[in-house]
Amino acid sequence: MTAVVGLLLVIPLGAVALTLLLPKLVWRRSVSLIASTATLIASVAVLFGVDGDGPIIVNVGGWEAPLGIALVADRFAALMLSVSAAALLGVLIFAVGQRDNDRAFPSFHAVYQTLAAGVVLAFLTGDLFTLFVAFEIMLTASYVLITHRAGPEQIRATMTYVVVGLVASGLFLVGIGLIYAATGTVNLADLSVRLAEVDPALRTAIGWLFFMVFGIKAAIFPLFFWLPDSYPTAVAPVTAIFAGLLTKVGVYAIIRTQTLLFPADKPSTPILLIAGLTMVIGVLGAIAQGDIKRILSFHIISQIGYMIMGLGFFTVAGIAAAIVFIVHQVVVKTVMFLVGGLVENSSGTGRLKEVAGVLHKFPVIAVLFLPAALSLAGLPPFSGFVGKLALVQAGFESGRWLVVAVSLFASVLTLFSMTKIWSGAFWGTPTDNLVRAPAATMVMATGGLVALSLVIGLAGQPLLEIATRAAGDLLSQESYRAAVLVSGS
Amino acid sequence: MNVRQSLLAETGSRTVVPTIFIVSLFLLVVGHDAPGGGFVGGLLAGAALLVVFLSGGRNEVRTLLPLHPRSLVGLGMAVSITVASLGLVFGSSFLDAGKITLDLWLVGEISAGSSLLFDVGVYLVVVGLVATVLMELGRPEESAS
Numbered sequence: 001m002t003a004v005v006g007l008l009l010v011i012p013l014g015a016v017a018l019t020l021l022l023p024k025l026v027w028r029r030s031v032s033l034i035a036s037t038a039t040l041i042a043s044v045a046v047l048f049g050v051d052g053d054g055p056i057i058v059n060v061g062g063w064e065a066p067l068g069i070a071l072v073a074d075r076f077a078a079l080m081l082s083v084s085a086a087a088l089l090g091v092l093i094f095a096v097g098q099r100d101n102d103r104a105f106p107s108f109h110a111v112y113q114t115l116a117a118g119v120v121l122a123f124l125t126g127d128l129f130t131l132f133v134a135f136e137i138m139l140t141a142s143y144v145l146i147t148h149r150a151g152p153e154q155i156r157a158t159m160t161y162v163v164v165g166l167v168a169s170g171l172f173l174v175g176i177g178l179i180y181a182a183t184g185t186v187n188l189a190d191l192s193v194r195l196a197e198v199d200p201a202l203r204t205a206i207g208w209l210f211f212m213v214f215g216i217k218a219a220i221f222p223l224f225f226w227l228p229d230s231y232p233t234a235v236a237p238v239t240a241i242f243a244g245l246l247t248k249v250g251v252y253a254i255i256r257t258q259t260l261l262f263p264a265d266k267p268s269t270p271i272l273l274i275a276g277l278t279m280v281i282g283v284l285g286a287i288a289q290g291d292i293k294r295i296l297s298f299h300i301i302s303q304i305g306y307m308i309m310g311l312g313f314f315t316v317a318g319i320a321a322a323i324v325f326i327v328h329q330v331v332v333k334t335v336m337f338l339v340g341g342l343v344e345n346s347s348g349t350g351r352l353k354e355v356a357g358v359l360h361k362f363p364v365i366a367v368l369f370l371p372a373a374l375s376l377a378g379l380p381p382f383s384g385f386v387g388k389l390a391l392v393q394a395g396f397e398s399g400r401w402l403v404v405a406v407s408l409f410a411s412v413l414t415l416f417s418m419t420k421i422w423s424g425a426f427w428g429t430p431t432d433n434l435v436r437a438p439a440a441t442m443v444m445a446t447g448g449l450v451a452l453s454l455v456i457g458l459a460g461q462p463l464l465e466i467a468t469r470a471a472g473d474l475l476s477q478e479s480y481r482a483a484v485l486v487s488g489s
Numbered sequence: 490m491n492v493r494q495s496l497l498a499e500t501g502s503r504t505v506v507p508t509i510f511i512v513s514l515f516l517l518v519v520g521h522d523a524p525g526g527g528f529v530g531g532l533l534a535g536a537a538l539l540v541v542f543l544s545g546g547r548n549e550v551r552t553l554l555p556l557h558p559r560s561l562v563g564l565g566m567a568v569s570i571t572v573a574s575l576g577l578v579f580g581s582s583f584l585d586a587g588k589i590t591l592d593l594w595l596v597g598e599i600s601a602g603s604s605l606l607f608d609v610g611v612y613l614v615v616v617g618l619v620a621t622v623l624m625e626l627g628r629p630e631e632s633a634s
Contacts, residue, residue, distance in 0.1 A: 003577055007577070010577070016563075017563050017566035017570055018563070021567065058583060060583055060584045
């Protein structure tokens with residue numbers, strides 16, 4: 001199994017090399033598609049292996065932790081890997097189906113696979129500095145994707161994205177410097193032992209610094225300002241993969257570091273406060289918007305609040321609920337942006353005032369939108385319901401009624417803004433600008449992810465069970481520490 | 490673009506550029522046991538390309554390179570990934586390094602690690618990236634996309 005974990009990095013990086021070398025578009029497409037499919041298969045294999053036999057450790061180059069760099073595939077990482085690989089594959093198929101993505105941009109597949117490699121490494125790494133490197137790989141690729149083929153107006157908006165990304169990376173580096181100065185190690189498992197001996201005030205300060213750094217990437221309140229400006233400017237598949245994955249990698253890093261390095265034994269009021277504000281401010285921002293992509297961008301922020309809320313309880317139930325919610329969000333958020341892309345592709349605009357009647361002209365887009373929208377709002381039997389129900393239960397167990405009430409309030413507002421898109425773009429007499437029928441490939445890619453979200457909704461119980469085991473690992477820390485520090489491979 | 494830019498710069502670059510390239514290769518080879526390596530060597534070679542660019546322009550850089558910059562990056566990545574994967578197959582893990590020692594008559598013992606090959610890949614990637622940047626920044630405005 002250790003070889004498969006190594007392959008998870010070799011596949012996307014090998015695809016980068018090949019897609020740069022191959023002269024013909026059709027070859028580049030095939031390599032990229034095969035690589036993404038292989039990544040998905042390998043991730044799922046790792047998930048099943050890890051759930052059965054415990055964490056898989058790869059000591060890169062044969063150097064054992066804490067001296068060397070360890071790759072750690074535990075349940076949480078494997079779960080995130082699998083769902084991310086599915087989203088990456090779905091969006092790639094969509095991007096190939098939509099004309100002009102990889103035609104006009106020969107390096108599209110290389111950059112896309114670089115992004116995939118960065119995401120995979122971020123989930124797998126057991127080392128703080130390698131996490132920084134993974135973020136840089138991912139963000140550098142994202143800078144290229146978001147600025148490519150952009151006009152002056154988009155360049156202005158994406159400048160915010162690039163500058164904020166660089167500032168966050170700088171702070172991340174400062175944090176790593178501080179933590180290394182305090183403990184003398186950057187290996188996560190080793191840190192979890194040594195940070196316990198550090199002065200509590202210093203540990204808290206470093207903990208919040210990391211919360212802030214990853215909070216910028218995850219777009220939590222009040223650090224989300226960059227997201228709704230920059231995300232909608234990119235082409236549909238790029239926005240979709242950013243929305244589905246990048247902020248969630250930030251959340252993953254928050255959960256990983258907060259549970260492993262800065263554990264708490266009772267619910268954290270400041271984190272819950274931030275979570276509540278993120279939910280409400282995000283959804284209120286969404287209601288004020290009149291453009292599909294901008295509405296959805298604010299919803300990204302709002303939904304991040306739910307994940308942070310699950311973490312804030314610091315209970316197995318809470319973190320398990322957060323994990324289920326992330327899995328659901330990766331898929332549904334990607335689908336929502338792909339559907340937004342389909343509407344834009346057909347009409348040339350995403351403004352609710354300028355497009356209407358999609359339901360009558362292209363009913364297939366409406367069929368794809370409806371389950372995803374209801375899932376986002378958290379209605380049963382869709383996938384969002386499983387996550388939200390688990391979060392509410394976890395909140396009751398911890399006795400945190402207020403934040404639970406806030407999250408339910410935000411859900412109602414989410415449903416309201418989904419109906420706004422529905423009644424604005426899908427109902428009514430079709431506008432004249434609805435001219436291009438969506439390509440079959442794009443519909444199929446979106447449909448595949450919709451089906452996955454339905455499966456997540458129906459298989460809520462087994463998913464919650466795996467997530468509960470993953471959350472147990474995260475909170476006990478012992479299995480992670482023992483696996484990394486003792487075993488060599 | 491083909492206007493002769495400066496006699497002084499052109500003549501100067503003709504002597505300076507090969508020297509920089511040789512030093513960059515030296516850094517690449519010693520990198521395993523001493524300061525240096527593929528990244529630093531690649532950057533130095535990139536600096537040589539920059540000198541060529543300043544004295545001769547974009548086309549001069551392009552004619553100097555055996556491959557399209559994009560292919561250079563791809564080739565370098567392919568080399569590095571292959572070496573890294575060999576560790577997966579023969580060694581204990583991904584990126585595991587092997588080492589061979591050759592006893593050459595008169596020259597003495599030479600040892601080379603598979604990490605040298607890995608560094609060659611890194612070198613190519615860095616040179617390719619610098620070249621890509623030069624080609625893009627130096628692109629005449631009318632053909633900009």
